[in-house]
Amino acid sequence: MLRLKIEKLTKQFGARRVFTDIAFELTGGESIALVGPNGSGKTTLIMTVLGLLPPTRGKTEYFEDDKKLDFEQYRKKVALVAPYLNLYDNLTARENLRFLSEVNGCKIDDADIDRALETVGLAGRGDDFAGAYSSGMKQRLKYALAIVRDPEILFIDEPTSNLDEAGKKIVFDLIKNYRNDAILVIATNETEEYTLAEKRCQLGG
Amino acid sequence: MPKSAVSLAGRTFAVMRKDLKAEFRSRYALNAVIMFALVTLTVISFALGILRLSPEMLAALFWIVVFFASMSGLAQTFIREEESGTSLVLKLSADGTSVFFGKALFNLLLLFMLAILIVPLFIVLLKAQIMSWPIFLAAVIPGLIGLAGATTIIAAIVAQASVKGTLFTVISFPVLLPLLVGVIEITKVALTGGIWGEVTAPLQLVAAYDVVMVTLSVMLFDFVWRQ
Numbered sequence: 001m002l003r004l005k006i007e008k009l010t011k012q013f014g015a016r017r018v019f020t021d022i023a024f025e026l027t028g029g030e031s032i033a034l035v036g037p038n039g040s041g042k043t044t045l046i047m048t049v050l051g052l053l054p055p056t057r058g059k060t061e062y063f064e065d066d067k068k069l070d071f072e073q074y075r076k077k078v079a080l081v082a083p084y085l086n087l088y089d090n091l092t093a094r095e096n097l098r099f100l101s102e103v104n105g106c107k108i109d110d111a112d113i114d115r116a117l118e119t120v121g122l123a124g125r126g127d128d129f130a131g132a133y134s135s136g137m138k139q140r141l142k143y144a145l146a147i148v149r150d151p152e153i154l155f156i157d158e159p160t161s162n163l164d165e166a167g168k169k170i171v172f173d174l175i176k177n178y179r180n181d182a183i184l185v186i187a188t189n190e191t192e193e194y195t196l197a198e199k200r201c202q203l204g205g
Numbered sequence: 206m207p208k209s210a211v212s213l214a215g216r217t218f219a220v221m222r223k224d225l226k227a228e229f230r231s232r233y234a235l236n237a238v239i240m241f242a243l244v245t246l247t248v249i250s251f252a253l254g255i256l257r258l259s260p261e262m263l264a265a266l267f268w269i270v271v272f273f274a275s276m277s278g279l280a281q282t283f284i285r286e287e288e289s290g291t292s293l294v295l296k297l298s299a300d301g302t303s304v305f306f307g308k309a310l311f312n313l314l315l316l317f318m319l320a321i322l323i324v325p326l327f328i329v330l331l332k333a334q335i336m337s338w339p340i341f342l343a344a345v346i347p348g349l350i351g352l353a354g355a356t357t358i359i360a361a362i363v364a365q366a367s368v369k370g371t372l373f374t375v376i377s378f379p380v381l382l383p384l385l386v387g388v389i390e391i392t393k394v395a396l397t398g399g400i401w402g403e404v405t406a407p408l409q410l411v412a413a414y415d416v417v418m419v420t421l422s423v424m425l426f427d428f429v430w431r432q
Contacts (some may be wrong), residue, residue, distance in 0.1 A: 006388070026337065034291035041306055045326070050297070052296060052297070052431070071301055075300075078297070079297075080293075082294070084290070085293055085294050085297075086289060086290035086291050086293070086294065087291065087294060088223070088227065088289075088291055089289065090227045090230050091223065091226065091227065091228075095223075095226070097315065099219055099222075099223045100216065100294060100298045101298075102211050102216060102219040102305060103211075103216050103219050103220060103295070103298050103300075104298045104299065105209050105210055105211050106211065107209045107210070107215075107339065138325075144348060
């Protein structure tokens, strides 16, 4: 069982303090919503927890059955869906999913890709270049990448960004029916979205 | 979904294949590298007219063309990831070792394509006579390996700076200088028809450079790339 432990996490850029002493702990099957207005540090917190930004103070630790995981070990278990996460425009959707899964260490076949694309409503569009996709389709493709990799910890920043009503329904269904041993971290300021998580972490006052 | 694991070699080739696909679809680095080499050799050929350069001059000129041609294209492997915003997804998906080897292999392939193009041009346009092909290859092959290894880690550093183009050449020159000195010496012997005994010392220098540079790059890459 995976466990994510965050202790007194503080991030400061120069004199500006983005967040102070954030602390929470999640085990497999639990979810948390990072809630706060624009600029409150939700994305910075996600990047810090992912290990892509060093914290000013405090620490983030990942455990599997009480054994602490290093970056390379937990990196394989996490996935991020976010508007600022760009996929490769000059690769097709299928090539994007295959490449990003392969470098993450798991070999997937065409059936896995087709299933993931169908789940996010992109069936039949797998051979189109990602660069030819609309922003909503790109967002769906990021969910397809998360599905195909089947991560144990899923970080979602602004879950329904760029999505139409059909896309939003797909995302809500996906979050509600996501594997029940996974940790979900959702950053949002939409009431409808943060009620999808059991716990809440308020940022920015 | 049950999935099988991918080895380091598999991940490395996945990175290289992705870069090759992207390159052949845009041809950005390939065009830059080839055009630089082509234009430089043609201009020098016209400037020389019927004059013939000494083997020392030809050897230096060959590696100057390779060096500056590679400067115009090799940094693209990482700069393109930064500029298109794909470095985040790559950092989250891939380990540093496979990214380094994948991108270094891609750069090496690009350099071999460049060499295949410029060696005949070098012979035809600059009237260079390669007296010993084995010695010439002993300069070119380890020379290109060292160049690819060093420029890959330098490109990873430079991609995060704001003045990428100039910085890449400025940092690369002192780092590559020992390698260039060695390969120019070996190439000179190949052009004068010398024997293997004359290239022992520069070959040792180039081999040591390649081993140190690749080992150091693998050790430092993850730290450099994820900062």
